[in-house]
Amino acid sequence: MNILIVDDQSTMRTLIRGMLEKSGFASLDEADDGDVALNKMKQQAYDLVISDVHMPRMSGLEFLKQARGTEALSRVPFLMVTTESSKSAVLEAIKLKVNGYIVKPFAPETLREKLSKMGIAPPEPGGGPEGG
Amino acid sequence: MQSEKQFVQHLRSRFLDAVNNHLTQIQMPDLGEYYETKESLLEMLSEEALYLQQKRDIILSEINAYLSGA
Numbered sequence: 001m002n003i004l005i006v007d008d009q010s011t012m013r014t015l016i017r018g019m020l021e022k023s024g025f026a027s028l029d030e031a032d033d034g035d036v037a038l039n040k041m042k043q044q045a046y047d048l049v050i051s052d053v054h055m056p057r058m059s060g061l062e063f064l065k066q067a068r069g070t071e072a073l074s075r076v077p078f079l080m081v082t083t084e085s086s087k088s089a090v091l092e093a094i095k096l097k098v099n100g101y102i103v104k105p106f107a108p109e110t111l112r113e114k115l116s117k118m119g120i121a122p123p124e125p126g127g128g129p130e131g132g
Numbered sequence: 133m134q135s136e137k138q139f140v141q142h143l144r145s146r147f148l149d150a151v152n153n154h155l156t157q158i159q160m161p162d163l164g165e166y167y168e169t170k171e172s173l174l175e176m177l178s179e180e181a182l183y184l185q186q187k188r189d190i191i192l193s194e195i196n197a198y199l200s201g202a
Contacts, residue, residue, distance in 0.1 A: 011179050018166040054149040083148040104152035
């Protein structure tokens with residue numbers, strides 16, 4: 001289970017990484033904007049992308065749009081991280097077939113529940129790097 | 133020039149983006165477990181302060197530009 005965390009704020013990436021590690025996810029990668037993330041996705045397969053909406057240069061929505069418009073990346077599950085005020089952004093993300101969204105501020109339990117609803121679970125212990 | 137409503141909505145979005153990122157960190161019930169040492173925790177707080185300061189400055193500059201009719 002390879003997960004890509006995309007946020008311009010390094011402290012948020014570290015926090016989300018920590019939440020995922022505590023939930024049992026081990027194969028985690030990071031990108032600080034949509035451009036970098038798209039390049040990483042073209043070079044490596046990810047099972048999930050967790051992306052912030054508010055990012056300079058390329059917004060999370062534009063990133064999602066470009067991924068959905070790229071055949072090889074169009075089916076990668078996306079979980080968008082947004083603020084309360086981004087209701088229009090959420091609607092736009094739903095149009096772009098986002099798989100889920102989470103509203104900041106959020107607790108680790110909220111992230112775990114959201115991933116569970118999306119059918120994403122950490123690999124079984126001892127299941128090897130691909131186990132899960 | 134954007135309408136007052138559009139501007140307030142934009143500011144609301146900017147404000148919540150800045151504050152909710154920070155709250156996600158500092159409201160974490162077990163925040164200490166995410167940072168193995170006191171130094172790494174202090175480093176995170178220092179980075180958070182910098183992000184918050186940058187976002188405050190952007191919000192202020194946008195308000196000032198709006199008030200000056202830019």
